[in-house]
Amino acid sequence: MNVIWLKEGSSLKIDEDLCCAIGNFDGVHLGHRQLINKSKEFNLKSAVLTFYPHPFTILKRINPYPQVTPIEHKIKIIESLGIEYLFIVEFTEDIANMEKLEFIKRLKDLGIKSVVCGYDFTFAKKASGTIKDLAKYFDFHEIPKFQIDNIRVSTTYVKELLTNGDMENASIMLGRKFNIFGKVIAGKELGRQMGFPTANINYGIYYLPKNGVYAVKVNYKNKTYQGMCNIGNNPTVDFSENIKMEVNIFDFNQSIYGEELEIIFYKRIRPEKKFDTITELEKQLMIDKNNIIEYFKEVEE
Numbered sequence: 001m002n003v004i005w006l007k008e009g010s011s012l013k014i015d016e017d018l019c020c021a022i023g024n025f026d027g028v029h030l031g032h033r034q035l036i037n038k039s040k041e042f043n044l045k046s047a048v049l050t051f052y053p054h055p056f057t058i059l060k061r062i063n064p065y066p067q068v069t070p071i072e073h074k075i076k077i078i079e080s081l082g083i084e085y086l087f088i089v090e091f092t093e094d095i096a097n098m099e100k101l102e103f104i105k106r107l108k109d110l111g112i113k114s115v116v117c118g119y120d121f122t123f124a125k126k127a128s129g130t131i132k133d134l135a136k137y138f139d140f141h142e143i144p145k146f147q148i149d150n151i152r153v154s155t156t157y158v159k160e161l162l163t164n165g166d167m168e169n170a171s172i173m174l175g176r177k178f179n180i181f182g183k184v185i186a187g188k189e190l191g192r193q194m195g196f197p198t199a200n201i202n203y204g205i206y207y208l209p210k211n212g213v214y215a216v217k218v219n220y221k222n223k224t225y226q227g228m229c230n231i232g233n234n235p236t237v238d239f240s241e242n243i244k245m246e247v248n249i250f251d252f253n254q255s256i257y258g259e260e261l262e263i264i265f266y267k268r269i270r271p272e273k274k275f276d277t278i279t280e281l282e283k284q285l286m287i288d289k290n291n292i293i294e295y296f297k298e299v300e301e
Contacts, residue, residue: 001079005052006089014111018085019139020047021116022107022123024054024155027068028077030175031118031146031153036081038116038141047085047112048078051095058096066207068158068174073181100129104137114139148172165210165268179264180206182245184256196285198230198246199256201263208243209265211272215292218249219262226250228285228292229263235274236281250289267295 006012019042021035028036040046052071057063069077071088078086087110089095103124107115115138123129134140146153153173161170162178170178182201211232218225227249233240247263269288275281 001083001086003075003079003086003088006087008090008092008094011109013109014045014085016045016111017113018047018111019044019114019116019141020049020085020087020107020110020112022049023118023121025050025069025074025078026054026155027158027174028074028081029068029153029155029158029173030148033081033175034143034146035116035118036078036083038143039114040082042114044114045084046082047087048083049087049089049107049110049112050074051091052088053091055091055096058091058093064205066205068155068162068178068207070205097125100124100133103129104133108137112138114141116141116143118143119145159207162207162209165212167209167214167265167267170209177264177266178209179262180245181260181262182206183258183260186257196248196282196289197253198248199261201245201247201261203245208245210268211243213269213272213288215266215269215295216247217264217266218247218252219264220249220252220256220259225252226292226296227252227263228269228288229265230272232272235272237278248285248289250293266299269295 004012019039021039023032023035025032025048036048039048054065054067056065075086100123115134117131117134119131119142121131131140131142151157158170158173161173167178180201180203182203184199185202186200208231214229214231216227216229218227227247229245229247231243231245234244247261269291273284275284
């Protein structure tokens with residue numbers, strides 16, 4: 001896949017005719033995949049156009065804006081879908097205030113002949129551009145509302161499920177397990193002292209699931225391990241105002257500071273809890289580990 005970053009003021013012409021799916025695609029959920037897969041159905045080169053940073057950093061002044069799939073993760077998923085070109089447009093104040101005909105001109109300048117968008121897609125200054133405008137200038141393909149069990153699949157709904165710790169239904173909407181890529185950073189090694197060494201994860205701008213303990217799998221250097229992940233403030237030991245993400249990898253004893261891990265979430269086992277003593281916490285962690293081992297035995301039978 002050709003990944004092309006389009007900085008403000010840059011000009012580019014692709015010498016091939018493209019069918020391009022356009023959107024933010026945060027999460028690259030099953031609704032998004034309807035658009036992306038549609039772009040591959042025609043006798044044109046397939047393309048996706050998205051934006052970085054997320055438009056809400058400008059439009060709603062939320063910076064950083066937590067996302068289900070930050071840009072590096074989004075690129076990995078879109079590439080796995082067999083797309084030939086990915087355009088990443090630098091989203092700035094000028095882009096936010098662009099007139100709709102200028103936006104359309106820039107699409108044409110890229111070599112885009114056919115456009116795929118969702119039924120509610122808007123663009124340009126004050127969302128003045130709609131799919132009706134795109135249909136005037138391109139071979140246009142509208143993707144209707146995509147639902148599962150009469151529920152519209154959307155990034156907003158996926159985030160709601162994550163907020164509730166509902167990993168099972170989040171996975172259904174995403175069409176995959178929710179996962180986070182993050183580098184291991186130094187911690188105080190308090191977990192190791194209790195017999196449960198944890199890798200502290202720099203999760204960046206990921207939208208995190210609800211605080212609690214999760215059954216997870218961890219990918220490291222093409223090998224997969226079972227583990228348990230805690231998301232929260234560490235109320236019993238070393239309380240933190242900032243949310244921490246720590247993972248205890250089962251049957252694993254390597255130094256991995258600075259390494260990237262992929263954490264794949266399966267199920268929320270319990271909420272985060274403050275224990276009166278370290279001994280009580282240690283006992284609960286052993287119960288959690290055994291419960292997770294049994295859980296994976298059941299789901300993998």
